[in-house]
Amino acid sequence: MDRIPILRIGRLLLVTIQVDMHDQLAMNLQDDLTSRIVKDGAKGVLIDISTLDIVDSFIGRMIGNTAAMARILDAQTVVVGMQPAVAITLVELGLRLDGVHTALNVERGMALFDQTLSL
Amino acid sequence: MSAADENTISKIIGKFETELLQDWLGALLTSSLRRYTESEREVTQQCENFLRGLRVATATGPAQDIESREWDEVRHLLAEISKTRVHQGFSSIDTANFVFSLKQPLFSKLRIELADRPQVLADETWAISTLLDKLGLFTIEVFQKSREHVILRQQQELLELSTPVVQLWKNVLALPLIGTLDSARTQVVMESLLQKIVETGASIAIIDITGVPTVDTLVAQHLLKTVAAARLMGADCIISGIRPQIAQTIVHLGVNLEDVITKATLADAFVIALKRTGSTISYPTTTN
Numbered sequence: 001m002d003r004i005p006i007l008r009i010g011r012l013l014l015v016t017i018q019v020d021m022h023d024q025l026a027m028n029l030q031d032d033l034t035s036r037i038v039k040d041g042a043k044g045v046l047i048d049i050s051t052l053d054i055v056d057s058f059i060g061r062m063i064g065n066t067a068a069m070a071r072i073l074d075a076q077t078v079v080v081g082m083q084p085a086v087a088i089t090l091v092e093l094g095l096r097l098d099g100v101h102t103a104l105n106v107e108r109g110m111a112l113f114d115q116t117l118s119l
Numbered sequence: 120m121s122a123a124d125e126n127t128i129s130k131i132i133g134k135f136e137t138e139l140l141q142d143w144l145g146a147l148l149t150s151s152l153r154r155y156t157e158s159e160r161e162v163t164q165q166c167e168n169f170l171r172g173l174r175v176a177t178a179t180g181p182a183q184d185i186e187s188r189e190w191d192e193v194r195h196l197l198a199e200i201s202k203t204r205v206h207q208g209f210s211s212i213d214t215a216n217f218v219f220s221l222k223q224p225l226f227s228k229l230r231i232e233l234a235d236r237p238q239v240l241a242d243e244t245w246a247i248s249t250l251l252d253k254l255g256l257f258t259i260e261v262f263q264k265s266r267e268h269v270i271l272r273q274q275q276e277l278l279e280l281s282t283p284v285v286q287l288w289k290n291v292l293a294l295p296l297i298g299t300l301d302s303a304r305t306q307v308v309m310e311s312l313l314q315k316i317v318e319t320g321a322s323i324a325i326i327d328i329t330g331v332p333t334v335d336t337l338v339a340q341h342l343l344k345t346v347a348a349a350r351l352m353g354a355d356c357i358i359s360g361i362r363p364q365i366a367q368t369i370v371h372l373g374v375n376l377e378d379v380i381t382k383a384t385l386a387d388a389f390v391i392a393l394k395r396t397g398s399t400i401s402y403p404t405t406t407n
Contacts, residue, residue: 079351080353082351082352082353083317084310084313084314084316084317084348084352086351087313087348087349087351087352088306088309088310088313088348090348090351091309091344091347091348091351092344096347096350096351097351102350102351102352102353103353104316104317104320104322104352104353104354105320105353108320108322108353109353
């Protein structure tokens with residue numbers, strides 16, 4: 001079974017999605033990520049979706065849900081590197097990901113953690 | 120109608136070609152509401168070509184079916200004339216008159232030629248009248264289509280022209296919107312804004328709606344969509360250039376703009392943007 005690697009950087013977890021997301025993969029990621037947040041005591045999660053160029057409503061909602069779960073486990077989520085086409089699709093689907101922080105790329109995402117989330 | 124009768128038109132045109140041409144040109148130039156900007160020689164040329172085409176077509180083919188192959192040349196000629204007239208700014212009446220004004224000269228020649236056979240005269244007059252009507256309508260149709268084509272092209276150009284995204288400062292973009300926002304334009308605006316955010320790595324975009332004449336719920340929704348999409352890319356949006364009347368309309372309509380930073384002028388928005396990106400502008404200290 002395919003799994004998306006979760007890398008730990010200090011108190012952050014970095015997830016880079018570099019394959020096509022299918023529903024099972026997304027569910028596995030949600031499981032893995034929540035367990036890792038608890039196990040490592042992570043305070044922040046960076047999800048890099050810069051190579052993702054197709055999303056559907058399921059993946060969109062899953063990103064939102066993952067962020068909500070992380071927040072309950074006391075970790076902030078920043079989604080970085082969203083493609084313009086993906087952003088437009090999500091908005092048209094009515095998924096505004098309101099509780100999720102966003103940044104243009106990983107570097108900006110890290111900066112966001114440093115500045116505003118004071119980690 | 121017998122074959123002999125069909126040829127009458129063609130024969131008459133052949134016989135009186137020069138006279139017909141002169142009468143026609145006379146009628147054409149006096150009846151025209153608009154002065155011909157093209158030289159008279161050009162009009163003469165078009166008339167000559169049309170008469171010749173008409174003669175050949177009526178001599179060979181069934182006179183009433185202008186869609187048949189015999190009429191290819193005439194139709195092509197009329198289409199050409201129609202298209203040039205669209206670009207020269209002729210009205211549709213003038214364009215149709217090109218064909219219709221041939222009726223009178225042709226009828227008077229017919230009357231002279233067939234004076235002794237009133238039955239044939241009536242038949243021929245009817246046949247020619249129907250034929251020229253069809254050709255006239257064809258001309259108008261082409262005219263209309265060319266006009267629609269021009270309108271379509273202009274719409275396209277307007278769409279491309281009216282959505283510039285400019286970089287005001289490092290990490291600050293501005294999007295001055297001018298004109299009404301409909302779904303198609305919002306799509307273009309959104310795409311160009313998001314693309315520019317990727318290219319420049321901007322973290323703040325100012326959407327200036329000074330040039331948007333009215334903001335209704337639909338326009339507001341489109342604006343909010345753009346803001347939401349930019350936020351997903353990691354860029355904050357400021358909406359500026361909200362005129363007093365528009366502020367009133369927005370509140371009366373119950374549109375919720377509370378999640379978005381709004382400013383009255385672009386200058387105010389720029390100050391906020393600078394503060395957010397950690398830049399400052401100061402006036403140079405005078406050293407005299």
